[in-house]
Amino acid sequence: MSLSAQLWSENADIVAEVQANPFVRGIGDGSLDRGLFAGYIAQDAFFLESFARAYALALARSTDTETLLTFADLLAGVREELGLHASYAAEWGxxxxxxEPAAATLAYTExxxxTAATGGLGVVCAAMTPCMRLYAHLGRSLDASAAGPYAAxxxxxxxxxxxxxxxLLERLLDKLGEDSPALRAAYRRAMRLELQFFTAALTPQD
Structure with missing residues (x-):
């Protein structure tokens, strides 16, 4: 089993908590309060800009061409997500x-x-992979039941x-990462921050 697959499997407890989170369930069945979703979109856009900066820091620290170009491709992928947020912003005002970033947003972005500025590239990948893998997992698990305003x-x-x-990010993690307590801690920390981010989205921002 690859390192990325091991890490995902070992954090299944947090994945289950995320899937059971009322915010995530409300997105899936369309029952989530629209105001809460709007607040989440604004917070997530702030987060994604920091996510892009983290990719850029990793790109700048890459030591081979293949890794540099892969981080460039991953950075371009963030543009697509920000485009989704921009469309929601335009449609919903x-x-x-x-x-103003919420405490959970700041904790995650900081x-x-x-990590991107000071950690080894394998640890950086471990810190960034949970976001990508978790959202892909949520998309697949919610797809059959998606309804209402959040289907897009x-x-x-x-x-x-x-x-x-x-x-792609998982392959980079497998290439650059060496199994270590620091790498495992970064992955699990990011998973917990994902859960906290969704939980915080249940509280309206002032």
């Missing part, structure tokens, strides 16, 4: 300018950027193209 969100992450990007 969500103010994306001057978003962790990613600090579900389809985005259920799309085979998103799965390909998640798998």
């Amino acid at each position: 969500i103010d994306m300018a001057g978003v 962790f990613l950027l600090a 969100w579900v389809r985005t992450y259920a799309d085979p193209g998103f799965e390909e990007v998640a798998a």
Whole structure:
């Protein structure tokens, strides 16, 4: 079993908690309060900009051409996600300018950027992979039941193209990562931060 597959399997407990989260379930069946989803979209856009910066830091620290180009491809993938958020903002009148990040958002972005700036590239991949793999998993698991105003969100992450990007990052993790307590801790920390991010989205932002 590859390192990325081991890490995903070992964090199945947090994946189950995310899938049971009321926010995630509400997206799947369309019952989620629209205002809560709008707040989530704004927070997620803030997060994704930091995610892109983390990719850029990793790209700059790449030591071979293949790794550099792979990070460039992954960075381009963030543009697609931000496009989805921009379309929601335009359609629903969500103010994306001057978003005040929630505590859970800041905790996640600060962790990613600090890791990307100072950690080994394998650890950086371990910190970033959970977001991609978890969203691809949620997209597939919610796809059959997706209904209402959030079906487009579900389809985005259920799309085979998103799965390909998640798998690309996992291959990079397998290439660059050496199994270590630090790498495993980074992966699990990111998984917990994902859960906290969804939980925080259940509380309206002031």
